[in-house]
Amino acid sequence: MATITTIDGLAQLSFLIYGTLERRAAEHDLSMVQTRVLGVLRDRRPTMNQLAAYLGLDKSSVTGLIDRAERRGLVAREPSPADRRSVLVSLTEPGRALAARVQAAFEADVTEMLARLTPPERAALSAVVTHFVTAHAEATGVDLAAGLLPSP
Amino acid sequence: MATITTIDGLAQLSFLIYGTLERRAAEHDLSMVQTRVLGVLRDRRPTMNQLAAYLGLDKSSVTGLIDRAERRGLVAREPSPADRRSVLVSLTEPGRALAARVQAAFEADVTEMLARLTPPERAALSAVVTHFVTAHAEATGVDLAAGLLPSP
DNA sequence: TATTGTTATACTCTATAACTATA
DNA sequence: TATAGTTATAGAGTATAACAATA
Numbered sequence: 001m002a003t004i005t006t007i008d009g010l011a012q013l014s015f016l017i018y019g020t021l022e023r024r025a026a027e028h029d030l031s032m033v034q035t036r037v038l039g040v041l042r043d044r045r046p047t048m049n050q051l052a053a054y055l056g057l058d059k060s061s062v063t064g065l066i067d068r069a070e071r072r073g074l075v076a077r078e079p080s081p082a083d084r085r086s087v088l089v090s091l092t093e094p095g096r097a098l099a100a101r102v103q104a105a106f107e108a109d110v111t112e113m114l115a116r117l118t119p120p121e122r123a124a125l126s127a128v129v130t131h132f133v134t135a136h137a138e139a140t141g142v143d144l145a146a147g148l149l150p151s152p
Numbered sequence: 153m154a155t156i157t158t159i160d161g162l163a164q165l166s167f168l169i170y171g172t173l174e175r176r177a178a179e180h181d182l183s184m185v186q187t188r189v190l191g192v193l194r195d196r197r198p199t200m201n202q203l204a205a206y207l208g209l210d211k212s213s214v215t216g217l218i219d220r221a222e223r224r225g226l227v228a229r230e231p232s233p234a235d236r237r238s239v240l241v242s243l244t245e246p247g248r249a250l251a252a253r254v255q256a257a258f259e260a261d262v263t264e265m266l267a268r269l270t271p272p273e274r275a276a277l278s279a280v281v282t283h284f285v286t287a288h289a290e291a292t293g294v295d296l297a298a299g300l301l302p303s304p
Numbered sequence: 305t306a307t308t309g310t311t312a313t314a315c316t317c318t319a320t321a322a323c324t325a326t327a
Numbered sequence: 328t329a330t331a332g333t334t335a336t337a338g339a340g341t342a343t344a345a346c347a348a349t350a
Contacts, residue, residue, distance in 0.1 A: 006274065007262045009281040010169055016288060017166035033317070048332060061318050063333055068316075085326045085331040110159045116287040117280065122158065125280045128273050129161035135268040136168060185340070200309060213341050215310055220339075237308040237349045307350070316341080327330070 017110065024105040028098055033057075034074075037065060038099035041075060041091040048087050074098060169262065176257040180250055185209075189217060190226065190251035193243040199232060200239050226250060 004012070025035040033055070040046070040054045048066065052059040066089055069075045074095035080086035091099070114122055136142075156164070177187040185207070192198070192206045200218065204211040218241055221227045226247035232238035243251070266274055288294075 004282055004285070006266065006278040006281065007259050009278065009285055010165075010262060011173070011258075012285045013162075013281050014166040014169035016285065017162055018170050021163070031316070049330085057317090058319055059332065060320080060334080064317070067333095080331095083327075083331080087332065106163075107159050110162060113284065113288055114158065116291060117283060121280050121283060124276045125284070126158040126161065128269065128277045128280070129158065129165050130156055131273060132265065132269060132277070133156070133161055133164045133168065136265055139268060183339070201307085209340090210342055211309065212311080212343080216340070232308095235308080235350075239309065305350095308348085309346100310348105311346075312344085314342085316339100318339080319337085321335085323332100323334075325331085325333105327328095 016113075020109045020113075021102075021106050024109065025102050027105070028102055030098070030102060033065060034069060035099075035102060037069060038074065038091065038095055038102075041089065042096070042099060045088050045090045047080060048089060051089055069095070168265075172261045172265075173254075173258050176261065177254050179257070180254055182250070182254060185217060186221060186226075187251075187254060189221060190243065190247055190254075193227060193241065193247070194251060197240050197242045200241060203241055221247070 021035070022032055025032060030038070036055060037051070040051065044050075044054075046054065048062055049059055051066075052062045055062065055065075057065075066075060066077065070077060073092055076090055076092050078088045078090070080088050114125075117125065173187070174184055177184060182190070188207060189203070192203065196202075196206075198206065200214055201211055203218075204214045207214065207217075209217075218227060218229065222229060225244055228242055228244050230240045230242070232240050266277075269277065
């Protein structure tokens, strides 16, 4: 029954939540980066270049990522009408459905974890976490926005 | 100024903390898994097999991981006196020093984030996070124990 | 026979550099 | 010339299957 510091607790909490999503994604043969791709595309139809910026990856890495996702039928490439050099990437219906399944399973897991807290604890956690995240967003200028896999 | 749910907030918080560690580790040319290896070895001298269990990886994956860490002088292999099939893995002094530097930088980052909260908020966060993590440990039987990179 | 660790092989993920096609 | 995307190549990380040495 060791006393844990706030920092250790936050680190453990992060690994716990991150690992939960990773496990649920793996159940559907999705890596974390493929899961992020689906998350980014949920409400966007970016070019390959823009997608690389969202993911913080080199464009050559994204070529392979989208190759594999397209081979599985999760995303589609289309030529951009505006610029014949560009390629637009979007989610297919199976891709959208898969993303929804993973997100639902993940949310169920976290809901179950939250159920172990008392209602006042849940309220306190919600308030502090919200402030923590928004304060960080303001301080750094990076808004994580809403959704499973936020992006700048 | 969208309202975020507790689940979204927790997910964002987790990505934020996880990404912070990942960035600090990368500054020292450490991947997350190599960082976990150093963390596990901080207070253990396991066999390859035991290390694989701590990391949740196949033993063949750990062979390559330790090959690369050993090549960098961060860890050392020794024959086990107890069983001539076994190999004991331990941190070298440079490995220990590197792990300490990464941990210190990470803790400084999180401390800075926590400084954006009020003292009562910090106290509330600490209490709830501790309960969250310990409640999960009790419910699942997995004790994350102390330290930067907890293991079963 | 069973276990420990390594090797062989295959695939994902990542980056750098060079290339093609457009702008 | 500059930009968008792909290809070539190299290396880390992962797993499965086969193997050698030891128990």
